[in-house]
Amino acid sequence: MTALVTGGTRGIGLAIVEELVGFGARVHTCCRNENELNGCLRKWDHLGFGVTGSVCDVSIRAQREKLMRTVSNLFDGKLNILINNVGTNIRKPMVDFTAAEFSTLMVTNFESVFHISQLSYPLLKASGVGSIVFISSVSGFVSLKSMSVQGATKGAINQLTKTLACEWAKDNIRSNAVAPWYIRTSMVEQILSNKEYLEEVYSRTPLRRLGDPKEVSSLVAFLCLPASSYITGQIICVDGGMSGETKRGDIMVQAGSICRDDRWSHLGVTALVTGGTKGIGHAVVEELARLGANVHTCSRNEAQLNACLHDWEMKGFQVTGSVCDVMSQGQRVKLMDTVSSVFSRRLNILTLNDKQFLEAVNSRTPLGRPGEPMEVSSLVAFLCLPASSYITGQIICVDGGLTVNGFFAKL
Ligand SMILES: NC(=O)c1ccc[n+]([C@@H]2O[C@H](COP(=O)([O-])OP(=O)(O)OC[C@H]3O[C@@H](n4cnc5c(N)ncnc54)[C@H](OP(=O)(O)O)[C@@H]3O)[C@@H](O)[C@H]2O)c1
Numbered sequence: 252m253t254a255l256v257t258g259g260t261r262g263i264g265l266a267i268v269e270e271l272v273g274f275g276a277r278v279h280t281c282c283r284n285e286n287e288l289n290g291c292l293r294k295w296d297h298l299g300f301g302v303t304g305s306v307c308d309v310s311i312r313a314q315r316e317k318l319m320r321t322v323s324n325l326f327d328g329k330l331n332i333l334i335n336n337v338g339t340n341i342r343k344p345m346v347d348f349t350a351a352e353f354s355t356l357m358v359t360n361f362e363s364v365f366h367i368s369q370l371s372y373p374l375l376k377a378s379g380v381g382s383i384v385f386i387s388s389v390s391g392f393v394s395l396k397s398m399s400v401q402g403a404t405k406g407a408i409n410q411l412t413k414t415l416a417c418e419w420a421k422d423n424i425r426s427n428a429v430a431p432w433y434i435r436t437s438m439v440e441q442i443l444s445n446k447e448y449l450e451e452v453y454s455r456t457p458l459r460r461l462g463d464p465k466e467v468s469s470l471v472a473f474l475c476l477p478a479s480s481y482i483t484g485q486i487i488c489v490d491g492g493m494s495g496e497t498k499r500g501d502i503m504v505q506a507g508s509i510c511r512d513d514r515w516s517h518l519g520v521t522a523l524v525t526g527g528t529k530g531i532g533h534a535v536v537e538e539l540a541r542l543g544a545n546v547h548t549c550s551r552n553e554a555q556l557n558a559c560l561h562d563w564e565m566k567g568f569q570v571t572g573s574v575c576d577v578m579s580q581g582q583r584v585k586l587m588d589t590v591s592s593v594f595s596r597r598l599n600i601l602t603l604n605d606k607q608f609l610e611a612v613n614s615r616t617p618l619g620r621p622g623e624p625m626e627v628s629s630l631v632a633f634l635c636l637p638a639s640s641y642i643t644g645q646i647i648c649v650d651g652g653l654t655v656n657g658f659f660a661k662l
Contacts, residue, residue: 252276253378254332254475255322257309257367259302260284260291262436263386264336266464270472272300276332279322281307309337309363310355319370330374332475335364336386338404340438342397353400360404365411372419381424382475385412386467387486389432389494405430409486413655416484420617420652425483427474432490434462457492462641469638478633481626483618484655487647495644517544522600523590524548525577527570528559531609531621535602540568544600547590549575617652617659 254271258264259280268278272295282288285306295302303325307318322330338360341352368383375381390398391405408428415426433439433452443449443461453459467489473479474487488494517539527536527548540546540563550556553574563570571593575586590598613619627649633639634647648654 252331252475253326253329254278254334255330255371256280256334256336257307257363258282258337259304260287262438263431263434263464263467264334265291266468267334267336267471268295268302269300270465270468271332271334271475272302274472274476276475277301277326279303279305279325281305281309281318283308309367310359312366315363315366315370319367319374322371323374326374328374329378330371331378331380331382333368333371333375333381333383334386334471335367335383335408337363338386338388338401340398340401342401342442344397345399348400356400356404360401361407364408368411368415372422372424375419375424376422379423380477381419381422383412383415383424383426384471384474385409385426385428386471387412387428387430389430389488389490391430391486392488392494412486413484416652417617417656417659420483420619425474425480425618427479427482427484428486429467429470429474430486430488430490430494431462431467432456432488432493434464434467434489436464455493456490457495458641458643460491462489462491466639466641469636470633470642473630473633473638478629479626481618481622481649481651482630482647484652485647487642487645489641490644491641492644517542517600520544520599521594521597522546522602523598524600524602525575526550527572528552528555532602533559536563536570537566537568539600539602540566540570544569545594546570547572547593549573549577549586551576615653615656616650617656620651622649622651 252275254276256264256268256271256278259268260282264280268280271278280302281304283306288304288306292302292304305318305321307314309315339356341356364385385408387408388405390402391409395402412426412428419426433443470487470489474482522539522544524532524536524546526532528550536546536548546569548570549572551574556572556574560570560572573586573589575582577583612621630647630649634642
């Protein structure tokens with residue numbers, strides 16, 4: 252795997268470089284300060300990391316172009332991983348921003364990211380399996396004092412994350428963003444040296460502490476691994492629960508705890524699942540039955556249906572079945588008569604499973620396919636590891652980009 256990490260000599264970028272090297276990636280990085288870069292390169296060389304680097308100010312267009320020529324030469328025109336990490340901040344009330352300050356933030360935080368992504372596209376595509384991770388911020392979700400412009404640039408990054416997930420899915424390039432709250436780095440050293448401010452930050456953070464760069468780099472690395480292959484278009488906060496501590500979040504948590512038992516049971520519920528002997532329909536029958544539902548299913552193939560019914564009986568599931576071709580109106584009417592009598596005229600769940608439905612799902616999903624159970628369990632396992640110790644309160648979709656897909660006409 253080959254990777255470009257912008258701003259890899261300090262803070263979050265440095266942790267990402269070292270994390271990716273730990274997973275065996277060949278990494279190139281850049282920054283403005285040549286001495287600092289050379290110091291890092293010597294250290295990495297000594298450790299046997301084989302990281303390369305260039306001096307580049309990403310706020311200057313010509314330097315971005317030169318950087319990408321270097322990367323292309325180094326990695327034979329192929330890049331698997333692009334981490335758009337560089338970002339800066341100027342804190343002041345919105346009305347006090349000068350045109351030059353506004354421009355500095357827009358160019359460094361957003362224009363550079365947009366352009367580097369554009370320049371990286373042919374390399375990511377050529378690699379066959381590409382992944383972009385943007386380093387955003389919670390300021391892109393919630394309003395933070397004196398951060399109007401920085402927040403707007405991060406909001407723009409969040410939207411770009413979603414758009415690229417849909418636009419580049421066809422090239423097998425995934426696009427995700429990681430949005431940190433306060434992480435101990437040189438960027439926030441000065442503001443956090445104010446004890447009162449630090450106390451306010453703690454009181455606003457459910458985990459009651461700052462994050463460590465390694466708690467960001469672990470998620471970034473996860474998002475570049477095959478284990479996250481069905482995650483795209485997501486913006487995930489690494490924030491000790493900060494962004495989830497809103498009124499809406501509280502209500503959701505309370506509602507969840509009140510309803511927990513009901514939410515996880517289908518006891519007493521009746522369900523009809525068409526086409527339940529194979530594929531998704533089969534999985535749906537088993538999922539519902541496992542949760543206690545009485546399920547009726549149908550199939551055109553009697554032998555296959557009987558084999559499934561036998562298997563479900565062995566598993567202790569309450570599943571009945573009929574032979575039915577749902578293309579035939581007469582057979583559909585007969586099926587519904589059977590369902591009505593089996594369930595005493597009461598049906599809670601109807602799942603229509605057919606090829607057209609699957610095609611409709613695929614066409615609406617940027618990655619163009621359903622996910623595999625292992626693509627969900629890998630994220631679940633990651634969220635249970637110490638590596639995700641500053642992630643809490645997050646709802647992460649593993650959906651091939653479905654939930655961020657607004658309208659991408661085929662024309
Ligand atoms: N730390 C936090 O609490 C926090 C919270 C939310 C989001 N973030 C985001 O996380 C990212 C990294 O922040 P950090 O805290 O790790 O910052 P940092 O400690 O200041 O490190 C920034 C890195 O980027 C390089 N850099 C800065 N400007 C550059 C430019 N114009 N061109 C090329 N390289 C440049 C720096 O090297 P040179 O100075 O030598 O160029 C350094 O290697 C940023 O996008 C930031 O907005 C951080």
